[in-house]
Amino acid sequence: MNTKLLSLNEATRTVNSGSNKVTLLDDINLQVNEGEFISLMGPSGSGKSTLLNCIGMLDSFTGGGYTFLGEPVHSMKEKNRSKLYKEYIGFVFQAYHLIDELTVWENIETPLLYKSIKSSERKALVADMLDRFNIVGKKDLFPQQLSGGQQQLVGIARALIGKPKLILADEPTGNLNSKQSTEIMELFSQLNKDGVTIIQATHSEQNAAYGSRIINLLDGKIVEE
């Protein structure tokens, strides 16, 4: 239960906007073990999404060290990274990021395609997901034809279908009503109990409470544990 999954060592991220240097993340030290459920909290603009993106290797730290499963990330090849996305990590985005040209069904199915799962099995898995999130009726619609909340559900379904060992969720329930968000949180803690590591960014104290650990961010710095 305490295998080290990832560790951040004085990690920073700065960007140049025009002539001035902006520090988005400053001196982040963080160890995450497999099986943890971490909630990132902080006011808007504090850097939650930025940190999640960097952890997810969508973006990179500009300073400090970052090792994932014992391997330094900065020397990781693009090939290994896409292998990690395929087999290990599931993303839930704040802005949903569904593929506009694909239907709900096809959006959820896509990760399975990259995992080369057989068609019959894919059908069963997708149907199961649609059922679990109560969106069977929407399966042939395109993202623009869905409400924000529905899109968010599809995004979560898509992240979970590949059975990832690490879920990175950015405001997974931002657009859902309280009943729905409770259900999602229950689902997350169930997955967590089954051994899935979860890191989520959230504004809601209630949701944060599902986590085993809360990290507060302010202006790109971790303030307390």
Add this chain to the structure above:
Amino acid sequence: MIKNYFKIAWRNIMKHKVFSLINVIGLTIGLSASFVIGLMIYYDYTFDDFHKDGDRIYRVVSDFKSPQGTFHNSGVTLALKDAIADNSNFESITEFYINRPSKVENKANNTEFKWPNFVMYTDEAYFNIFDYKFIAGDKSTALDKPNNVILTETRAKEYFPNTAPADLIGKTLVYNDSINITVSGVVENFKKRTDFVFEEFISHQTLLQTDRREELLERQWGNTNSDSQLFVKLTESANVVSIQKRLDDLALEHTDEDDKKYEMSREFQLQPLSDIHFNEDYGIYDWSKGQASKSLLSNLALVAVFLLLLGCINFINLNTAQASQRAKEIGIRKTLGSSRKQLISQFMGETFLLVFFSALLSIVLSKWLINVFSDFVPEDLSFELFKAPLIVLSILLLLFVVTILSGFYPALVLSKFNTVSVLKNHMAAGEKKVRLRKFLTVFQFTIAQIFIIGTLLVGKQINYLLNKDMGFKTDAIVSVYSPRSERELSKKELYAEKLRSIPEIKSVSIGSHAPASYSTNTTNVTYTNEEEIIKSEMQYIFGDTNYANLFELDILAGRIHRNDTVRELVINETLLKKLGFNSPDDAIGKALTVNDEQTPIVGVMADFNQRSLKSEIKPMALRGDWYRSQFSQFQAIHVSFHNESSENLKSTLTKIEDAYKSVYTETEDYRLQFMDQTIETFYNREKKISKLLNWATGLSILISCLGLLGLVIYTTNRRVKEIGVRKVLGASLFQINTLLCKEFLLLVAIAFVIATPLAWYGIYSWLQDFTYKTSISFIAFIVGGAAMIFFALLVISFKTLSAANANPVNSLRSE
């Protein structure tokens, strides 16, 4: 996965209908051109490729070198065969003699056939070299004896309708009224494409019974007739160098003194079988078929490549421009575990789908194009060729190459996107490829521009050639040739007499060919003045005393020959200068040595062109028919009309033909040529080039403008908000349009600057073939540039005006 890709591909194609259409049109044009041109190349390169050991079969031909240049003759002297027959490098050697009988009769059926063509006199060896399938008769004995003939199936059906081949053996045909010939074999016609179009093979000894008897008996080294053909098949281990050495030695050994005096020499060459279809120096057996030209084919291939390139460029430009819209999808797919390779193959799949669709369209279009390009496409080139395995394979390969060419770069660009920057803000790397797109657009317009300028200048040159004064009268003149078998002069005079009585006819003259023609009759002359002996070659035209008058030849000094048979010459200015006279008057009364006889110059005529304006004016003399008693040179009757209005013309022509039939009752060999049409045939090749250029120009403008349209649509769509804001701030329609046009017009202008020297150079080199050339006028360049800018403006304004016209509130609100 594949299915998923195609689904997305299809949805993307449908979502961007205009762009997809532009891509498909461009690619379809490029592919159609490639298909048709590819078929033509395949067609011509598969002539006579089916003969067994074809790479070891050669034709022996003669080249004559003299200070005037090299003359080619596809035949060799009849003496050559015996001199090389025992050479161990040859597996087989055969001579054949092409001779067209004037008449063949099947007495049993009472039918007769006039001037059957493709008749040769040959021996068994011919059938050893060329593998015909015998349906009847025996190859080894069929041509053993004189007075035997092998017919092809086609010819046999003609001579003996409804008779089985086996029953034909032993049947008799009568050639030229007197020679009885027995059918001894029937062979299948070659089923594949071939230049060996012969239909009748008569045993070689039979030639002794024809008017070629002397020629065959004497077998003189000094006599070369293109009808006398020699083919050899080399052994597998043959030494080509030693064969050539032997041929060179023989040529040297048999050079006569006269040839040496005039620095003339002869060479025998081995012409490979595969060269026969292409080499215009020696020609093919069926003159009515245009000869394939490697340079024309390679020009065509170049056009196809350019059109295809233009189509691919549209693809690259539009797809990289569109990249930002695809960026989000790419980013998401990456987070879902797609590798870069998978993304690239996804985009390539999309490209292939479009390419494949275009290919299907192109195949349909090709059928139509084969008709449009009928000037270039051989008549029997059919759509069926598409089934040839090599063609199918090449098409697949071409599709693959086009897919790579147009799809790979955009795919590379797209798959490279950084995930987060793409997901965060949808602007993306596509913007950075602006420079590449500009470069490619300039490239497109440069090609289009070169084509435009080329078309204008080639057109100008052709017009110039057709309208330039040849130096004699060329309109309202026809020439009627006497029957080939008819040598008697009295009938010509009778015919001329009848023609003179037709009121529409202004003037009639009996003579050889018209002043300009494909035929030449050349001899050597010497002139001895006080200081030196001057030698020159000299072409003859033969005519009666009215010839110069009818063709309105300009007599500068002296007079024309006094009558048809007096030994007098009227020389042209070129010969005058060559012989060193200062003025026309100086030459009058001087004598030239022609064939060892002194011949006086009685007149000097102004120069005129004897051929197309590509060639220089040659030294020439007009003379009468002074060897008439042995061999009359008069073979045509030239007729000029009072006026050449079309309604009159038709009835006049009928009268001319009726008169002909009343004189020559026995023959149907009526041949009439319009002078102006003959001159036009000098420029057939140039006209083909011009037509080709017209098409290439039109299509390249179309493709480039479509590409431009795509880019304009893309940019204006992106700038809709800016346009809205500017309008709200009070900019006029014109100002906005200028703003949008400026950027694109600059590209067109750059293309113009690049295209101008290239086009100039291309045209300059092309014009070097012509003795008479138009100036390369700068107007053509200006017109070319203006046309391009006009088209570009049209395309740009079409889109920008509608964008500028749109209600600004709509565009602002939607953002």
